[in-house]
Amino acid sequence: xxxxxxxxxxxxxxxxxxxxxxxxxxxxxxxxxxxxxxxxxxxxxxxxxxxxxxxxxxxxxxxxxxxxxxxxxxxxxxxxxxxxxxxxxxxxxxxxxxxxxxxxxxxxxxxxxxxxxxxxxxxxxxxxxxxxxxxxxxxxxxxxxxxxxxxxxxxxxxxxxxxxxxxxxxxxxxxxxxxxxxxxxxxxxxxxxxxxxxxxxxxxxxxxxxxxxxxxxxxxxxxxxxxxxxxxxxxxxxxxxxxxxxxxxxxxxxxxxxxxxxxxxxxxxxxxxxxxxxxxxxxxxxxxxxxxxxxxxx
Numbered sequence: 001x002x003x004x005x006x007x008x009x010x011x012x013x014x015x016x017x018x019x020x021x022x023x024x025x026x027x028x029x030x031x032x033x034x035x036x037x038x039x040x041x042x043x044x045x046x047x048x049x050x051x052x053x054x055x056x057x058x059x060x061x062x063x064x065x066x067x068x069x070x071x072x073x074x075x076x077x078x079x080x081x082x083x084x085x086x087x088x089x090x091x092x093x094x095x096x097x098x099x100x101x102x103x104x105x106x107x108x109x110x111x112x113x114x115x116x117x118x119x120x121x122x123x124x125x126x127x128x129x130x131x132x133x134x135x136x137x138x139x140x141x142x143x144x145x146x147x148x149x150x151x152x153x154x155x156x157x158x159x160x161x162x163x164x165x166x167x168x169x170x171x172x173x174x175x176x177x178x179x180x181x182x183x184x185x186x187x188x189x190x191x192x193x194x195x196x197x198x199x200x201x202x203x204x205x206x207x208x209x210x211x212x213x214x215x216x217x218x219x220x221x222x223x224x225x226x227x228x229x230x231x232x233x234x235x236x237x238x239x240x241x242x243x244x245x246x247x248x249x250x251x252x253x254x255x256x257x258x259x260x261x262x263x264x265x266x267x268x269x270x271x272x273x274x275x276x277x278x279x280x281x282x283x284x285x286x287x288x289x290x291x292x293x294x295x296x297x298x
Contacts, residue, residue, distance in 0.1 A: 003154055004161035007053055011165025014049035019169060019176045021045060027080070029177050042174055044079055046166045047072060047182025053162040054155075061155050063103050064192065070095060071122065071188040075181030085232045092119035100195050114195050121194060121210070122187030124217040127238065129183040132172035133255040134240045138262050139163045139186040142209050145266040149205055151193050159189055172251035201274045208269030208277050212239070212262050215285050219294045227297040235297065242292040261288070 022028055022043025029044045051072050058065040074091050077083060096118025101111035129135035143160035147153040163186070169176045178185075190210045197203040207214065216239050221231040229235070240258050247253040268280050289295060 003157035007158040007161025008165045011053035011162040012168055014053050015046055015166050015169050015176055018045035018049040019043050042177050044177040044179035046176045046178035047185055050162045050166055050182055050185055054158050057155055057158045067099055067188050071184040072181050075184035079179040079181055089119060092122050104195055114198055117194050118191035121191035122184055124213040125187035126183040127217055128213045131240050132174040132251050133170055134258050135183050136163045136167040136170050137259045138213055141262040141266050145209050145270050149270050172255060204274050204277050205269045209266050211265040211281055219289055223295050223297055237297055239292055239294055
């Protein structure tokens, strides 16, 4: 657990620093509309602080360096200037294909499939970054359990520590946001592990560990399509939004319930035999979607 503490001790002051920098130079997310309900401008450079916190460990994981830096850069540009969904998706697909084909040496067909899986992972974590603590909480649970399962255990712990340092300031009420740059980092890590485990049973376990956000992405596409909306546009009907309403719009309660859901799926991915994981995910997903009425648009 030494990696967690070291990364945490780097990440917390980094986030404090970049919170000040964000306010000083205007890198703030201003309230606006349904998708940005926070009451006052909040700096969004948490993703940059997280990236710098894990930087020293790229020496041991050099194949992670370019994917992380490139996706952080895409997120940063999107935060500052805005990118169209098509451009973002194109970059994600190209990035996923390059990682699978060049770094991991998969076939063209496998790499094409993995490009879409990588893009889905990045977008899934981007979609859940809509309420204080939710994305960070999911990323931490995933990383800790990925380490317990033996998936790049050292870097997984570093990743958890970096997001934990950020969560101290993102815990409701948030004093800093990670921005797209940060959610893209979370999605990139999950995407890398999905690509890395593609030709083994571990792929199913990685999917299970990250199932809350993957399920939310999938259900969101169905929900918006049924409502006659673009499936690529955001809304306020994610699973954490439903929980937020059920808790009487209490952010901290919503955070803890969301973490409990993430822990449930993480235990499924870690402890249950691989053959039993898909049916358990299916039944659990039906129960969750039904209870939260996740297919209903508001």
